Amino acid sequence: MTRFHHQTVLVTGGQGSSHVRAFHAEGANVMIGDIEAERxxxxxxxxxxxxxxxxxxxTDERSWAAAVAAAExxxxxxxVLVNNAGVQNxxxxxxxxxxxTWSRILDINLTGTFLGIKAAAPALRRATGGVIVNISSTMGLGGTAHYAPYVASKWAVRGLTQTAALELGRDRIRVNTIHPGVIATPFIHEPAVGATAAISDFYSPGPFAIPRLGEPxxxxxxxxxxTSADASFITGAEYVIDGGLLLGPALQAEPA
Incomplete structure (x- = not known):
């Protein structure tokens, strides 16, 4: 399939390699935006x-302007812009x-998303339309003890996404949000900066409806x-992909 032939996609964040490879395989030109040049x-x-x-x-408006200019x-x-960059506290x-810590998390997760929308919107308009997808989190749909900066940033991304969808819809620019649960990436398997344990050290998917970690x-x-034409009537929407995490523990089947 080449759903994205002749389209250019900018994907941010070092953990977006799965997205980059898939867009490229489907015919897209891909700009990889990352703060780590070697990776x-x-x-x-x-x-x-x-x-x-x-x-x-x-977090740098001039850096965003340069990335968008480089793509064009x-x-x-x-x-297409995929706002995928994010960090955990x-x-x-x-x-x-x-x-x-609070400021760093909000600068990257929220301000970074805001600046991405701001920088990309004129370019998407010049392309006569396009798509922005902001990667949020299930933590943006409920409180989580001990993760206040991350939770606050991801809740705010929801409101930012819906506002952008309202502002840009008449320009044929769609803006949506994805809320992943616990996905098997270094984000889950490696401790956050300043932490001593990774999330995977104390989280088990066993109790939930789909008892496994998500995959990228x-x-x-x-x-x-x-981001495809199949979703051309979808904007301002929120998609949860968490294996049933937010549903809570699943009941175990009774023996027959």
Whole structure:
């Protein structure tokens, strides 16, 4: 399939490699926006034709402008933005959370998403329409003790997404949100900066309806749908992909 032939997609965040590979496989030109040049360049080199790396600090408005300009200069247009960059705070109660931690998490997760929408909207308009997908979290749909900065940032992304959908819809720009649950990435298997344990050290999917961790490809398949023409009537929507996590523990079947 080549659903994205002649389209250009900008994907942010070092954990978006599954998304990048899938868009590229379906015919897209892909700009990889990452703050870590070695990681992003390696992925672009691996994919070869139709893949480029641009160093992107999502908290810096000028860096965003340069990334969007690079996409348009290299490939002629920008058609899809995937705001995937995000970081987790080390778990701590609100009373023990440093303001510097709070600011860092919101700068990357929320301000980075805001700046991405702001920078990409004119380019998407020049392309006569396009799609923005913001990657949020199930933590943006409910409170979670000891993760106040992350939870606050992801709740705010929901409101930002819906506002952008209202503002940009008449320009044929759709804006939606994906809320992943616990996905098997380094985000889950490695401790956050300043933390001593990874989320996977104390989380088990066993009690839930689908008793496994999500895989990056699970999210990628949903992302490809939302950014394709198949989803042309969907905007301002929220898609939960969590294996039933938010439903709570599943009842065990009674023996016959």
């Amino acid at each position: 992003g360049s390696a992925l672009a080199d691996e994919l070869g034709d139709r893949a480029r790396f641009t160093r992107l600090d999502v 200069k290299t490939f002629g247009s920008l058609d 080390p778990p701590a109660p609100i009373e023990s959370t440093e303001q510097t 490809d699970d999210v990628t398949r949903l992302l490809l749908f939302l």
